[in-house]
Amino acid sequence: MRGLRLDRLRVTRGDAVLVDLDLAVAPGEVVTIMGPSGSGKSTALAAIIGTLAPAFRQSGRILLDGRDVTPLPTRSRRIGLLFQDDVLFPHLSVAGNLGFGLPPSIRGGERRARIEEALALADLAGFADRDPATLSGGQRARVALMRTLLAEPAALLLDEPFSRLDAELRAQIRGFVLGRARQVGLPVVLVSHDPEDAAAAGGRIVAPAGIRNPGRATP
Template identity: 60%
Template sequence: MADGLQLDRVCIERDGTRLIEIDRTVAPGEVLTVMGPSGVGKSTLLAFITGTLPAGFSGHGTVRLDGTDITRLPPDRRRVGILFQDDLLFPHLSVGANLAFGLSENVSRAKRREKVQHALDEIGLPSFFDRDPATLSGGQKARVALMRMLLADPRALLLDEAFSGLDAALRAQMRDLVFARATDRRLPVLMVTHDAEDARAAGGAVIELGAA
C-alpha cells in the first residue's frame, strides 16, 4: 500500500442523497483541496475521515493512512490532526498547558516542558508558556492551535476552513506556516475551503464540489 492518505471509493450520503464521492490518494507532503459552497458536504467528508460523522449522515468506502485501514478505528487512534476556523484552545489552561495537552501521557514532566518550550520557540512565542490564551491575538491563537495539533504527532492533516477567520495578512502567514510544517513532516493534507486563494497557495490538486 502507498504511504499517505488514501480515500478509496468514499461516498457520503444523507437521507439517501449522495453528497460526496471521492476516490483519491494524497501523498506525503502534498495538499488536496476540496472546494465548494457552504452546505455541499465538505466538512462532512472530514468528519468521516476523523470518525466523527454526525447522526443523519452515512459514509461508505475505505480510509487508509500509510497503508493502514483506519475506517473503523475510534477517533483517538486514527492519528489524524484537524484544524478548524476557530482555534478551540482550552480557556482554563495556560498556553503551555494547551500545548502539553497534545503530548502522550507517557512523556515525563521535564520532557513535556522541554517539548512545549521548543514548540513555542518554533512558532515565535518563546515567553508565552504561562500566558492566558485570552490575552493572545488571533494569529497567536492560530499558531498555538497548529502546534498543539502537531505535538500529537498526526500522520495526516485536515484543514476545515482553517484560515477563513483571519485577516488577509495573517491568512497568508498562517497558510505559509501550515504548509511548510506539513511539508517538513511529510504529512498528507486535505483542505476544504470556499476560498480560491487558499487553493492557489496550497499548490496541489483541486476538487470542486457543487460545480455546474
Template identity: 60%
Template sequence: MADGLHLDDITIGKDDETLIAIDARVAPGQVLSIMGPSGVGKSTLLAFLTGTLPPAFDATGHVRLDGRDLTGLPPEKRNLGILFQDDLLFPHLSVAGNLGFGLRGGSRAGRHAQVAAALDEVGLAGFGPRDPATLSGGQRARIALMRMLLARPDALLLDEAFSRLDSARRQATRRMVFDTARARGLPVVMVTHDPADAEAAQGPVIRLGDADPLRSNPT
C-alpha cells in the first residue's frame, strides 16, 4: 500500500556545522517544496535522498518510501526519478532512443509501443525519429519527463527543473509534471528558489537558509 515518502529526522552537516534538519512526510501525489537561495543546501538534500551524498558530509536519519527503508541502498536500487534544470537528453540518440533508454525486458515491439504511447501522452506523437537538438525547450522538458516516467519511479525529485524555461513553457511544463505525479500517486520533492513553483505545487513548503538551522517542518 502506498504510504508516500518519509524524510525521518534527517540531519546533514559538514565540518561540525548543521546545514539541514528536516522531518517530513510527502503523501502520494503531493509536492513538497524545498525553498531557499543558491548554496543553502537544497541539492545536498537531494543527494542524500538519491544516495549520492559526497563523503565530506555527515548525515543521519532515514528515507522511507512506501514502507521501504532506502537509506542504505545504492542509488540504482532506490527507484527515484529525478529531473534537473538541464534536460540531459542524449545527443547521439533520437527522441525515441532517449525514451527507450531505460526500458528493459519485453519484446522490441512492446518497447516501441511504450515509446509511442509516451510521445502521444505529451502531445509529441510522431516525434520519435527527431534529433533532440531540433526540439524546443518545452518539448525537450516533456521528453525528459517521459523518459524518467518510463523507468517507473516510485517518487519524483525535481532539482530546479523549470528554471531554464521561459514563463509560458515553465507554467505548462510545471502543470504537466504536477498533474502526472498526482494522477500516478507519486510523491514529489521539489527544490526551487522560485515562489511561483511552490505556489503552483499547492503543497507543503520547507524554507532553508534561516540564520538558525532549526529543524524544518512543512508549513
C-alpha cells in the first residue's frame, strides 16, 4: 500500500497518553493534526520522524509505502520535515542550500540542472548565487521547501511552517507548499493550531490522541 500508515501509533510519558493515532494518509492527501500548545502535536511528528526523547515511550508502527520504517534512524526513513523556521544555512548560497538536499550520488551537470529546475519551479530563477540573508520571508520558505523536495522524501511533515508569516504571505506560501506536495504525490501530515490552515488543507482533521473529525475540513 502506498502512502503513510500510522498503525496504532501510541506515545506516552509516565501515565499520560500524548499520541494515539491509527490512520492512513494517501499520496497527495493532507491530514491536519490540530490542538492547543502542549497537546502532543509536535510529539506525534517526532514519533513519525524518529526523534522522540528517551523520556517518551512509543508503540505501534510507522509504515511508508508498505515498509515498516519504525526501527530505522531518521536519515533512513525518507520523511521530509518543514519547521516554523526555514533553517537555511547562512554560510551557503541559495544554490548551496538546495544542493544540500540532493543525494551525494547526483553530481556535476545533473546536480546543477536539478538546482536550476527547483529554482524555476519556485519562481526563483536567477537566485542561485544569492545570500539567503537577502531573501524575503516568502522566498526563504520556498527555498526551504524545494530543498526538502530535492531530497526525494516519500512523505512530508509540516510543523506549523506558516505560523511566522503575515496573513497574505501565509496564504500564498501555504498554497505553494500544499500544491507542490500534492503535485509530487506526497502523503502530508500538517501540524497546526490555526483552523485556516486546516481549511486550506481540505482533508481530515485529527487530534494527537485520536480522530476528532473524520470528515473534511470546512472553511
